[in-house]
Amino acid sequence: MKQELGVCYYPEHWPEEMWAKDAVDMIEAGITWVRIGEFAWSRMEAVAGTLTLEWLDRAIEVLGSAGLKVVLGTPTATPPRWMIDKHPDMLAVDEAGNPRKFGSRRHYCFSHEGYKAESARITKILAERYWKNPHVAAWQTDNEYGCHDTIISYSEPAKTAFQAWCKARYGTVEALNAAWGNIFWSMEYFSFDQIDLPNLTVTEPNPAHVLAFRRFSSDQVVAFNKVQTDILRAHTDAPLIHNYMGRILEFDHFDVGEDLDIASWDSYPIGFLSDRLEASEDHKARFLRQGDPDMQAFHHDLYRAVGKGRWWVMEQQPGPVNWAPYNPAPLPGMVALWSLEAFAHGAEVVSYFRWRQAPFAQEQMHAGLQTPDGREAPGMDEARAVAKILAELPPQETQQADVALVFDYPSDWAWHTQPQGAGFDYFRLVFSAYRALRRGGLSVDIVSASCRDFTGYKAVFAPGVATVDPALVEAVSTAGALGLYGPRTGAITKDFSIPASGRPELPDLDVHVDLIESIPPHAGIPVAGGGTADHWHERLSGSAEVFLATQAGAPILMGQNKRWYLGSFPNQALWDRIVAMACETVLLPVSTFPEGVRRRQLGDLEFLFNYNATDVQLGETKLPGCSVVVRQDTTTIAICAPQTCLD
Numbered sequence: 267m268k269q270e271l272g273v274c275y276y277p278e279h280w281p282e283e284m285w286a287k288d289a290v291d292m293i294e295a296g297i298t299w300v301r302i303g304e305f306a307w308s309r310m311e312a313v314a315g316t317l318t319l320e321w322l323d324r325a326i327e328v329l330g331s332a333g334l335k336v337v338l339g340t341p342t343a344t345p346p347r348w349m350i351d352k353h354p355d356m357l358a359v360d361e362a363g364n365p366r367k368f369g370s371r372r373h374y375c376f377s378h379e380g381y382k383a384e385s386a387r388i389t390k391i392l393a394e395r396y397w398k399n400p401h402v403a404a405w406q407t408d409n410e411y412g413c414h415d416t417i418i419s420y421s422e423p424a425k426t427a428f429q430a431w432c433k434a435r436y437g438t439v440e441a442l443n444a445a446w447g448n449i450f451w452s453m454e455y456f457s458f459d460q461i462d463l464p465n466l467t468v469t470e471p472n473p474a475h476v477l478a479f480r481r482f483s484s485d486q487v488v489a490f491n492k493v494q495t496d497i498l499r500a501h502t503d504a505p506l507i508h509n510y511m512g513r514i515l516e517f518d519h520f521d522v523g524e525d526l527d528i529a530s531w532d533s534y535p536i537g538f539l540s541d542r543l544e545a546s547e548d549h550k551a552r553f554l555r556q557g558d559p560d561m562q563a564f565h566h567d568l569y570r571a572v573g574k575g576r577w578w579v580m581e582q583q584p585g586p587v588n589w590a591p592y593n594p595a596p597l598p599g600m601v602a603l604w605s606l607e608a609f610a611h612g613a614e615v616v617s618y619f620r621w622r623q624a625p626f627a628q629e630q631m632h633a634g635l636q637t638p639d640g641r642e643a644p645g646m647d648e649a650r651a652v653a654k655i656l657a658e659l660p661p662q663e664t665q666q667a668d669v670a671l672v673f674d675y676p677s678d679w680a681w682h683t684q685p686q687g688a689g690f691d692y693f694r695l696v697f698s699a700y701r702a703l704r705r706g707g708l709s710v711d712i713v714s715a716s717c718r719d720f721t722g723y724k725a726v727f728a729p730g731v732a733t734v735d736p737a738l739v740e741a742v743s744t745a746g747a748l749g750l751y752g753p754r755t756g757a758i759t760k761d762f763s764i765p766a767s768g769r770p771e772l773p774d775l776d777v778h779v780d781l782i783e784s785i786p787p788h789a790g791i792p793v794a795g796g797g798t799a800d801h802w803h804e805r806l807s808g809s810a811e812v813f814l815a816t817q818a819g820a821p822i823l824m825g826q827n828k829r830w831y832l833g834s835f836p837n838q839a840l841w842d843r844i845v846a847m848a849c850e851t852v853l854l855p856v857s858t859f860p861e862g863v864r865r866r867q868l869g870d871l872e873f874l875f876n877y878n879a880t881d882v883q884l885g886e887t888k889l890p891g892c893s894v895v896v897r898q899d900t901t902t903i904a905i906c907a908p909q910t911c912l913d
Contacts (some may be wrong), residue, residue, distance in 0.1 A: 267612075267661055267663055269613065269616075270298045270614070270615050270656075271297045271605075271618070271649060271652065271653055272298065272300060272337070272615050272617030272618070273301075273617055273619075273635065274300075274301045274302075274581060274618070275329070275621045276305070276306075277322075277325040278309045278321065278325075279622075280622070282324065288621060288622070289333075292334060293332055293334065295646060295653065296649065296652070296656075296657075297649070297653075298335060299336075299615055299617060300329050300334045300335070302329070302337070303322065303339045303340075303341060304340070304341060304406060304408070304409045305339075305343065305344045305409070306341050307345060307346050307388065308344075308347070310322065310341060310388070310392075311388065312346070314348050323395075326338070326401050327401070329401065330399075330401025331401075335401070335403035337403070337617075338404075338406070339406040339408075339409060340388065340392060340405070340408055340494055341388065342385040342388065342389070343371055343410065344371045344409075345373065345374055345381065349381070350373075352380075353378065353381055353384070356374050356378040356381040357374065358374060359420045359421040359424075361466075363420065365421075366419075371409075371414075372413060372414050375421045375423055375424055376419065376424075376486035376487055376490045377419065377421065377424040377426075377428075385408075386493045386494070389497045390497050393497055393500070393501040397502040397504075402504060405498050405506050406506075406530075406580070407491055407508045408491070408508065410509055410514075411491070411508065411511075411517060412510075412511055412514035412516050415516075417483055417487060417517050419483070424463065424486075427482070428461065428463060429458045429459055429461050431485065432458055433458045435478075439458055445761040446474035447472070448472065453475075463479060464476045464479050470684075473683045473762045477683055477761070478761070480676075481676065483516065483517065484518045487522060488517070488521045488524075491522050496525075505528050506526045507526060508522060508523075508526055509580035510532070510569060510572070511531065512532070512561070512565050513538070513542045513543075515679075519569075519572045519675065520571075520572055523573060526573070527573075528576045528578060529570070529573030529578075530573075530579060530617075531565050531569045531580065532579070532581035533562055533565065533581065533582050533604065534581075534583040534587055535556070535557025535558065535604055536554070536555065536556075536557050536587065536594060536596060537593070538561050539553060539558050540590040540591050540592055541590050555595065555600065556600050556877045556879065556892060557604070559864050559877040560704050562604060562607060563607060563611060563700075563864065564700050564712075566608055566612075566613065567671075567710055568673060568712045570711075570712070571711065571712045575664065576614060578614055579615070579616045580617050581617060581619035581620075582616050582619065583596070584633055584635055584643065584645030585634070585643055586631070586632070587633070588630075588631035588632040595644070596645075597879055597891075598644070598648075598911065599890075599891070599893060599911050600648075601644075601649065601911075602649075603893065603894050606873065607873070607875055607894070610866040610875075612664035612868065618634075618645065618649060619634070621636060622634050622635070623636065623637055625638035633645065651906060659903075659904060660871075662870070664868060664869075665869060666711060667709040667710050667867075668708065668725070669723065669725045669727065670711045670713045670717075670727070671696065671699060671700055671703070671710050671712050671713070671727045671728075672713055672715055672717070672728035672731055673696055674714065674732070676732065676733070677731050677733075678692040680733075680758060680762065686802075687785065688786075689784065689786070689787060689800065690784060690801050698835075698838075699727050699729050699841065702836075702842055702845045703845055705838075705842060705845075706856040707857030707859055707865045708845075708849075708854075709865075713726075715731055715738060717738070718737055718738065718741045719741065720745035722745070723747045724747055724849075724854050725747055725748045725854065726745075726748070726750070728750065728755055729750070729751070729753065729754075729755065730753065730754045730755060731751070731756070732756075733758055734755055734756040734771060734772060736772075739829070746828075747828070747852070748830065749830065750830045750832060751770065751772055751830065751831050751832070752770060752804075753832055753835055754802070755772070755831070756769065756772045757771075770831060775808075775825070775831060776809040776810050777810045777824045777825075777831045779805070779833065780804075780806070781805040782804050783803050784801065785799070785800060785803055787800075791803055791816050791834070793815070793816055793840055794815055794816065795814070795843065796839050796840070796843060797836060797840025798836075798839070799816065799822060799833075799834030799835060799840065800835050800837045801835040806821040806822075806833045809826075810825055811825060812824050814840075814844070822840075828852075830848075860882050861878070863875065863876050863882055863889060870898055871897070871898055872896070872898070873894060874889060874895040876891060876893050877892070887902065890905070891908070892907070892908055893906060893907035893908070
């Protein structure tokens with residue numbers, strides 16, 4: 267597999283006479299892909315119906331003639347001002363009933379049919395104009411679905427569409443009432459047009475109503491994206507891509523990915539450490555300028571699954587960002603480390619955001635590979651170093667890992683709707699399992715809950731999957747893998763009620779949840795042998811074997827025939843014990859790596875990443891601070907450390 271570098275570029279931001287030199291400089295830096303157009307609707311169509319695309323023709327020609335492959339974005343994330351005049355009710359509405367007004371971006375409601383038609387129109391115009399252009403090698407739909415909390419809208423168009431969705435899903439209002447348990451608190455409806463959206467209620471709304479609305483909201487994103495992909499498919503064979511975000515869970519990325527060829531995501535490690543990760547202040551201080559050692563890797567593996575094996579980083583942080591509470595600069599070597607870690611997880615392209623820092627508007631404090639006045643920023647040398655290393659590495663293909671981790675977006679919607687404890691969060695639970703597997707030196711494949719073929723996996727972890735299809739559990743057993751479920755796996759039906767057979771609803775496993783309690787911070791329940799149960803604890807009973815118990819003797823982990831159920835949210839020490847037990851059961855070796863050091867296997871290459879600012883000795887291998895060491899058959903074939911990146 268050929269692995270390449272890209273960059274995000276905005277020709278509409280710069281004088282046309284700069285384009286040719288920029289293109290030449292990109293090639294000189296080792297860049298082969300360039301993404302353009304995703305925010306430029308007002309320059310494409312400043313007045314409704316009057317197209318001004320000649321500048322875009324010239325930009326594509328200049329970039330392509332220099333040897334760059336163009337990713338052309340549809341501009342639907344930034345509808346121009348005239349669009350609001352034409353469709354004043356197209357704005358999304360937040361939970362408090364406030365419109366998300368013009369003056370920024372992503373100011374549209376996915377349910378607005380008029381705006382959906384406008385999006386189809388501009389997509390078709392671009393497709394018809396550029397489908398034959400040899401320089402347009404890929405297309406991006408929209409930009410960052412879900413950014414700025416823009417998936418869920420409480421607008422009138424959303425209410426009308428939700429009522430129709432409910433009618434299509436349930437058929438009769440009587441069936442809906444039964445599914446949602448609306449007899450509780452006299453919440454019954456007598457026609458579909460009585461159904462409102464679940465906001466501004468006196469206390470919490472019916473969780474079944476909320477979960478249905480979350481499913482609907484996700485379906486609206488899928489439908490919106492499919493309008494564009496259907497048009498593009500009719501005109502071009504070039505791959506279709508969307509750039510997802512980190513820890514954005516409001517829509518099902520697997521469903522959106524069904525209509526795309528490649529998944530990509532926008533990786534901002536230092537920004538995410540600050541505002542999207544629960545961690546101690548000591549941890550955040552230690553990795554302040556490096557990012558969390560597992561956050562990027564988790565999303566690399568997630569989006570590899572969403573893309574069915576094909577994935578990119580569409581935006582890679584090259585320096586300080588502008589949107590986090592605090593925005594420190596990366597330590598020397600980190601831009602190269604982040605890039606190479608993506609390639610170690612099978613990325614086809616890592617694209618930096620952006621070529622040149624903007625001198626105006628909201629992102630003028632966001633670093634690029636160049637400063638606003640055209641001088642090279644610190645990230646440029648590291649991009650060059652990555653290009654050089656890629657040229658020297660033997661080509662590799664991603665191989666299946668020994669361990670799979672199930673990730674399920676509807677489970678996040680369910681537990682966000684009714685967390686039952688302030689410390690319980692689905693992403694946090696799954697990510698804690700992923701961290702433990704990585705601490706053990708294991709490569710991990712993330713899979714969706716719809717996966718039914720686990721051939722080749724030795725262990726499958728499925729914590730917190732709210733509603734479990736028995737076919738998933740059987741598929742894990744058929745593959746001969748150990749299945750680790752819980753906590754809160756198989757806890758509700760799709761319509762948010764407790765299963766008739768009780769919790770957990772897992773076939774052929776005699777384990778019962780008799781009582782549930784959520785635990786406040788620093789009040790974890792000690793487990794015999796080490797570790798604590800934090801945030802969440804289920805009192806378990808049944809005839810299955812007890813593998814772990816609290817110091818008071820209450821079961822924590824029970825199982826039979828490689829089917830295990832975990833009744834608590836483990837802390838780090840307990841997760842490490844559980845991972846070691848699972849791997850010992852399936853004869854899978856586990857290693858112990860120093861804090862901040864991670865391993866990833868790609869084909870016959872082993873990548874070692876040192877997120878620490880200081881040197882670490884790993885056996886006979888020295889890992890400089892903020893470095894990547896690549897080994898083949900225990901022989902070091904490449905080292906990317908700060909001094910080599912900046913030479």
